[in-house]
Amino acid sequence: MVKQSKRRRVLPGFGLSMGYTVIYLSLIVLIPIAVLFLKATTISLAEFWETITDERVVASYKLTFYTSFVAAMVNVLFGTLIAWVLVRYDFVGKRFVDALVDLPFALPTAVAGIALTAIYAPNGWIGQYFEAAGVKIAYTQYGIMIALTFIGLPFVVRSVQPVLQELDQQYEEAAATLGANSAQIFFKIIFPAIFPAVLTGFGLAFARALGEYGSVVFISGNMPMKTEIVPLLIITKLEQYNYGGAAAIAAVMLVISFLLLFLINFWQWRTARKHQVT
Amino acid sequence: MGITITGVTKKFGAYPAVKDINLEIPTGDFVALLGPSGSGKTTLLRLIAGLEGLDTGSIIFNGVDFSFKNVKERKVGFVFQHYALFKHMTIFENVAFGLKVRPRKLRPSRSEIKDKVLELLRLVQLEHLADRYPSQLSGGQRQRIALARALAVEPEVLLLDEPFGALDAKVRQELRHWLREIHRKLNITTVFVTHDQEEALEMADTVVVMNHGKIEQIGSPAEVYERPANAFVYSFLGRVNEFRGAALYNDVAIARDSAVEAVGYIRPHEIGLSRFSNGVGIPAEASHVNAVGSTVRVVLKRLDTEDYFEAELTSGNFRELGPFHKGDILYADFTNIVVFEAITDSEHSKEREKVTVGAFSAFT
Numbered sequence: 001m002v003k004q005s006k007r008r009r010v011l012p013g014f015g016l017s018m019g020y021t022v023i024y025l026s027l028i029v030l031i032p033i034a035v036l037f038l039k040a041t042t043i044s045l046a047e048f049w050e051t052i053t054d055e056r057v058v059a060s061y062k063l064t065f066y067t068s069f070v071a072a073m074v075n076v077l078f079g080t081l082i083a084w085v086l087v088r089y090d091f092v093g094k095r096f097v098d099a100l101v102d103l104p105f106a107l108p109t110a111v112a113g114i115a116l117t118a119i120y121a122p123n124g125w126i127g128q129y130f131e132a133a134g135v136k137i138a139y140t141q142y143g144i145m146i147a148l149t150f151i152g153l154p155f156v157v158r159s160v161q162p163v164l165q166e167l168d169q170q171y172e173e174a175a176a177t178l179g180a181n182s183a184q185i186f187f188k189i190i191f192p193a194i195f196p197a198v199l200t201g202f203g204l205a206f207a208r209a210l211g212e213y214g215s216v217v218f219i220s221g222n223m224p225m226k227t228e229i230v231p232l233l234i235i236t237k238l239e240q241y242n243y244g245g246a247a248a249i250a251a252v253m254l255v256i257s258f259l260l261l262f263l264i265n266f267w268q269w270r271t272a273r274k275h276q277v278t
Numbered sequence: 279m280g281i282t283i284t285g286v287t288k289k290f291g292a293y294p295a296v297k298d299i300n301l302e303i304p305t306g307d308f309v310a311l312l313g314p315s316g317s318g319k320t321t322l323l324r325l326i327a328g329l330e331g332l333d334t335g336s337i338i339f340n341g342v343d344f345s346f347k348n349v350k351e352r353k354v355g356f357v358f359q360h361y362a363l364f365k366h367m368t369i370f371e372n373v374a375f376g377l378k379v380r381p382r383k384l385r386p387s388r389s390e391i392k393d394k395v396l397e398l399l400r401l402v403q404l405e406h407l408a409d410r411y412p413s414q415l416s417g418g419q420r421q422r423i424a425l426a427r428a429l430a431v432e433p434e435v436l437l438l439d440e441p442f443g444a445l446d447a448k449v450r451q452e453l454r455h456w457l458r459e460i461h462r463k464l465n466i467t468t469v470f471v472t473h474d475q476e477e478a479l480e481m482a483d484t485v486v487v488m489n490h491g492k493i494e495q496i497g498s499p500a501e502v503y504e505r506p507a508n509a510f511v512y513s514f515l516g517r518v519n520e521f522r523g524a525a526l527y528n529d530v531a532i533a534r535d536s537a538v539e540a541v542g543y544i545r546p547h548e549i550g551l552s553r554f555s556n557g558v559g560i561p562a563e564a565s566h567v568n569a570v571g572s573t574v575r576v577v578l579k580r581l582d583t584e585d586y587f588e589a590e591l592t593s594g595n596f597r598e599l600g601p602f603h604k605g606d607i608l609y610a611d612f613t614n615i616v617v618f619e620a621i622t623d624s625e626h627s628k629e630r631e632k633v634t635v636g637a638f639s640a641f642t
Contacts, residue, residue: 173329174362176349178376178431188379192366274366 033254040251043244051248056224057233061253064230067141068209071148075205076198079156086157087164101157104150109214116147117219139221144229147219148209155208156201163197164190196272203264210257279340279434279467280305281326286335288321295321297491299335303484308461309469310478313488314514319471320439322488326469327437328352339435355428355466357438361420363412369423370408373398376431398426401460418449425460438470442477454481475515479503487511509541509618518543519587521615525580542615546575546590550611551599559609562587564602569593578610 040048051057086098104112120127120137130137137143167190175185213231220227230253237246281303288296296318303309311319324330326337328349336345344352363372373395377386386394399405402422412420421441428436441457442450458481461468472478478485479499487494487502487510495507506512513520521542552559562578565586574596576589589610591599602608 168360168362170358170360170362171364173349174356174358174364174427175375175379177327177329177354177356178379178427179350180375180379181350184379188375189364 036247036254037251039243039247043248047244048248051245052252056228057230057249059225060228060230060233061256063141063144063226063228064210064253065256067144067148067229068206068212071145071152071209072202072206074145074149075152075156076202079153079201079205080160080194080198083157083160083164087161102154104153109151109212110218112150113147113215113218116143116150116215120146120219138219139223140227143219143221144216144227147215148212151212151215152205152208155204156198159197159201159204160194163194167193196268199264199268199271203261203268206264207257207261210253281435281467281469282336282338283322283326284336284338286322286325286337287333288318288325288330289333294491296325299491299493301486301493301496303467303469305340305467306465307467308458308481308483310482310485311469311471311488312473312475312478312485312514313494314473316490317488318491319473319488321491323437323439323469323471326435327354327356329356353431353433353435355425355431355433355436357421357424357428357436357441359440359443361412361424363420363423363427365412368409368411369399369404369415370395372412372423373427373430375427394430398430401429401463402426416449417445418453421445421453422456425457429464434467436466436468438468440471440473442472442474450477457481479515487514489514506616509543512543512616512618517546517588517590519546519549521585521587521612523583525583525585526615526617540617540619542612542617544587544612544615546588547573548614549587549589550613551576551589551591552609552611553599553602555609556611558613559611561607562610564604564606564608567602567604569596569601578608580610581607 043051082101086094117124117138119125120130120143122128122131122136122138124138127137135142137146171189171193172185175189180188211231213229213235216229217232220229220232222228222232230249234246234249237243237249281301283299283301283303286296286299287294299322311322313319321330325332328344328347328351332345336343338344339352364375367375374391377391377394380386396405396408399408402425404419404422404426407415407419407423412423415423442453445453454477470481479502482499484496485499485502486496489510495502495511497505502511503515506515512518521544522539526540526542550559555561561581563581564576565579566577568575572593574591574593576591577586578589579586587610
């Protein structure tokens, strides 16, 4: 890094900007997280192990990662589709739809949770039809997935949209003249080009879903072992003044999340690099 | 494969890009679609490829109506202006793409694909770059790979959109020879679009001159250059001097009271210069003499109308004439002037002005 800073650049200020970045990240991200880990060490190793291997905690870890993953995957599928429609077609109300995409960001998540619960509850607008078919949505894992899909929707759309916009149609035309059919053009030409952006969107949506609390608590029903997510468990521990236990659960959650996000980012970086080798 | 285009029109919104095009391209021909930007030449090429749908008319390939067949069915090789190489694939994968996307029944085996791709890379002399990515190649190399990729599907027609537009002069010159060579080897019907008259005249067997979505003239390079059908073709192919009004009436004996406005064109090398008046010459003053190289370019000012024009003579003729300098009076012979009816509709007059500017820019 020192070597790099000595290279002559057109714009000066590597030291200043790098220094600012380190301080900023420390104050906002690193120090609070370090304190969290510090807090987790206030309990003994045995206690720590007992807390995190508790049946109920393990079940909540599984549930949180599983539902977040499914929600992020759903967002990849439909987010890409929405981005595609917004970029490729002109229709009445396009701007309106475009603005609608960002709404999950603006809405307080608790409001979203209450609204979704009202709709998907067994006697709700949509829930009643599923209830008739014998499928429960609210107060089950499906409800959690729907809430997590809702709050993660904008990430994939907004990551993929600009890349799709930049994608020159001549590549598709070239593929068509070479005899490729529509599916081949999409999977061999368009998808590889937008894949890094899709991965970024997936990573963001997944991360957002892991930490989500507000919308989920209303729709999940919070049944231990069944629909209890990690953030809820942490809150429960805090309400019992079990700060050490809460920190322990959070620390494990954080490590797993970090590893997953790091892997996704690494993968994203590698595909992006492979596609635009210099 | 021969192509017959009859009555083809294509509009973008209300704007007609090509209007009522009729064109017959025999098998194995090497055709240039030549015209200024906005003349509809690229649209016509894309219509042949099936990348655009036509509004009226028909496009027939070897007696079979292809008007409404999609791109896939047409078996054309298309080389895009900016090559459109797939960035995430190696050169090998790019060239192999057309073979790999074939339905399983028609797809060659892996080793057959490999042999075919390597053969094509040998043809374009870039075998050693098979494992590189497009971004690691120079413009000229990318162009050759784009051609190899188009040839991989064994097209019966090869279409090239401004194939050398984005390359520097030296590479362009090399690739022109090279493309002619490929055409000679494969004898595949080839149509290319260009706005460079020199390129069209040098490479093509048949030149199709287009303007405002219409074909102005079809013919061999010699035909369109020697016997241009109208004022546009004349002024678009090569440097010209344009005379109208009083200047023109002094040069040639045409009826002054003719109802249509006339315009005269003469190429710089067709102007005869002499030291002494021989009855037909118009006196003119040399205002700039450029004697570098085998041709001598002279800018002169007519003494009768004060119009500037350019004359060109070989260095041999220049010496014969006795070297003259700026300020000398010479007599210019305009007997070779070609007179056309001036194009009057407003759309065309814009074009004419552009041409005039082009002609005069040669003087500065």
